[in-house]
Amino acid sequence: MRSGLVILLVTCVAVAAFALIVQNPFLLDLTFAALLYAVLGQAWNWVSGYAGQVSFGHALFFGCGAYGAALANWHHFSPWLGIASGIVAAAAIALAVGFPCFALRGHYFSIATIAVAAIGEIYVKNADWLNGAVGIEFKLASAGLGSLQFTSKLPWVFLALAVFALVQLATIALENSRMGYYLRAIRANQDAAASVGVDARAWELRALIASAAATALAGSLYAQYTLVVEPESILALPISISIALVGVVGGLGQLWGPALGALTYAFLAKYVAAQLGGSGRGLDLVIYGGLICLIAALRPSGIAGYVRELFARRRLAG
């Protein structure tokens, strides 16, 4: 537990120092994206890593947050109110959907999350109160914490860093709590856990609600950052899948997995795509896909698992 806190502190200081030094919008954007994806990956990890119920529908929660912020801007409310209502909406949907769906296991659950998120996407595309397929563009306001709009990228990096730290702290707490042990027990063997009186559905539901809330928070930050929400780029299946890939490339059910996965993803999606994608011929996809294949075949415990193995080996050797 202590080592986790120390690493977190060092990481935060390092990221903050990096952001203050570089000043380059491109690199700051990359940092923001990495932090945001680390938050999304970690939130997903609570349900799919620790509790072992693989979700391909997290874009729905992401969308709740994004649309909450956008609606607040549209109707001239404070963005903070929008963020809060987005989080509440995500948690409510998680409860309503999670309760029946946690009766399903394995792939049946995963396909159900796809189905629910797809229904949500189709609904939003046809809902006039959310401006349908056209989406919502934010009205510009004077910069500041009140409007949650900034002309520089620096405040965004710090906001994302704060949320990232919060989510990591929550995960450290989770790992050392009763809930963490129960979730792992459920993941390992649901029937055995049930036989000693662990109510799988109740614990999974708690994990999902927390996960939905954190995902919504990240969604509203993303919306305030880009100042546009629109179903295709917020709610579609590829968004859910990239959230899941961040979680798994880093390493499922591991504290630092999502952060490492997010760093890899942000680097590949933003940097390598910019360098290599110039041909527009999908070389970036080839590299990313190839990397996932290699990790799945050779290091199924993800990057974090591999790093841990390396340390363990060195300790053994030493």
Add this chain to the structure above:
Amino acid sequence: MELGPLPQLLVSGVLAGFVFALIAMGLTLIFGVMDVVNFAHGEFLMIAMYLTLGFSLVGLQPVLALPFVALALFLFGAFVYRIFVRRLLEGPPEASIFGTFGLLVLLQGLAQFFFTSDVRSVNNAWFTGAVRLGPIRIGEPELVAALGALVVAIVLYVFIEYTETGRGMRATSEDRIAATLMGIDVQRMNALAWGIGSACVGAAGALLMLTYQVYPRVGAEFALTAFVVVALGGFGSIQGAFVGAILVGLVEVLGGFYISPAVKLIPVYLLYLIVVLLRPQGLLGRR
């Protein structure tokens, strides 16, 4: 009584279902034998469609190219199993989910690299008209595709139910350890399942080129429906996949007409959710 377009919608829905069935049967076969969902299944379809396009460019009609495409996909599927999927099975269950996802991204990227993102189609001179049955019109390409799907489904069913190898495969899917003890080579069965499952999608790709067009992301349009069909019918159940596909085809077409095309997939997803919440193993799946 005035039926309006109902008979036409029923026929169109069932015909659409046949093609979904062919894609879904390959997927469910692979799952049944080794508990792996091939998320790159749609990309296998895409490869089959490009192959069919290639054959048509040298003058071979899709219907005639079908056996060659199916054979090529059989070899490809078995190859992918041997060099890649086999390793995934040694890891935790999520390794196979994400491994096949990686394969999806990789194959899409390669297709974009080699073929660009242009949309291409076969100018099929053989089947272009429509057959009229009273008020009902059936496109010849759709009819040929549906008949082809039916033939392939019957061949697959006979193979699984009545041949020695088919029985071995079923034994493997029921109890892997028992199958090993009985002297069945599980690795060989797995490779065979990947080969045959891919051959199904190969046949589907050849038939789809009669009515559809190919581009690197084409798999996504069909794969999502195929996953829902397979889960609806029950993972691993070939008959379930067939019934599920016809149901999905009907619900999509009828829902589109009587509710609204904009939301025509909502009834499909709702159907899935309702069925699995009542029967968590799907329509014809085993517990």
Add this chain to the structure above:
Amino acid sequence: MKRLIAALGAALLLATAGPVASVQAADKEIVIGSILPLTGTFAQTGALLKAGQELARDLINGHVSYPVTMAGSDGIPSLGHAKIKLIFADSQGRPDQAATVAEQLITQDHVVAILGSYTSATTQTASLRAEQYKIPFLNPDSSNPQLTERGLHWFFRISPHDGTFTENMFQFMADLKKAKNWNPKRIALVHEDTLFGKGFGDVTEEIAKREGYTIATHVAYPANTSEVQSEVQKVKASNPDVIFIASYLSDSLLYMKTFKQQGVDIPIIAQDAGFVDPGFIAGLGKDANYMFTRDTYALNIKQRNLGVPLINELYKQRSGGKNLDGNVARDFTAVTVIADAINRAKSTQPEAIRAALAATNIDGKRTVMPWKGIKFNDHGQNTEGAGLILQIQDGQYQTVWPGFVASKPPIFPIPAWDKR
């Protein structure tokens, strides 16, 4: 550099009497940012747009005179012949990335104006950044009507938007009514359900109502669909006189095949996208014939600017043999428009450039576009542009409307499916 030399060399060869001045070293440069989707889904388009903008830049910085605004003016005359420099930035086709590179162009590269950025969604976000930093943003080619309705002070658009384009479809129908004694009343409206299709659907409903047409059925369908049976049955059951449709390529092919299968031979007027893609005729063969579609541009028109074929030849050397199309032609034009504004502003101050842009007045004959001209209204929208209506005749796109540029008269009424 090699390309530039090759292009200028070719220009010299092609232009019979170009004044050849001595080459001066450029002591000053005017830096303009250009945001394009150079990677991602739209990368191929992005590469062509880049080639078109570079061609315009080289013509402006060169000495060879073409009948196009600013071409051959050896840079910006009012600023001591300072040369135009374009800095290209990649949006990856993603709204968030477009905003980031806009910021980077402004704060790091200190551009005096920004051009961009093809898709409506990226233009939306990038132009918001320009607004925040008070830098002129000139959009050549995004068609969402909302873009110029946002009350932005620094945003200008050269292209007509989907509202105007849809008006053009109705004007064409009105002309056809008069000429061919045709009396359509009921419109079947079909469109895909993302930004593009939805915008088209809303505008069409509005105009149809104003013009006294009935919307017989309004079919919005999911863009990534694998069959359109229920959609086509809805159209058929509504018994329309004409079909208005907006689809991308894959679904446009699906619709044509299903219309044929179901014997729907009602006249179709399409809103470009899939229907003007080279893959449309390639995928359908003779079944593509008689379709009407709106487009922005065609080389197959009665040219009013005789320099266009020449410029097309220059462009083909940079595009790997591809002809000018509507997107490239608009991006080419955007560079000439911003150069013209800077020249009149006699300054690189953003506010001066903005004021000059607002006062733009270019005759259509001095552009490569089939337009009356370029003149911005209070919203920053060019009011002098219009679309074309093409008809596929014998496997070729022919311009059939407006009359003053038409290459062929429309074939109407259209024959039934079994007579095509």
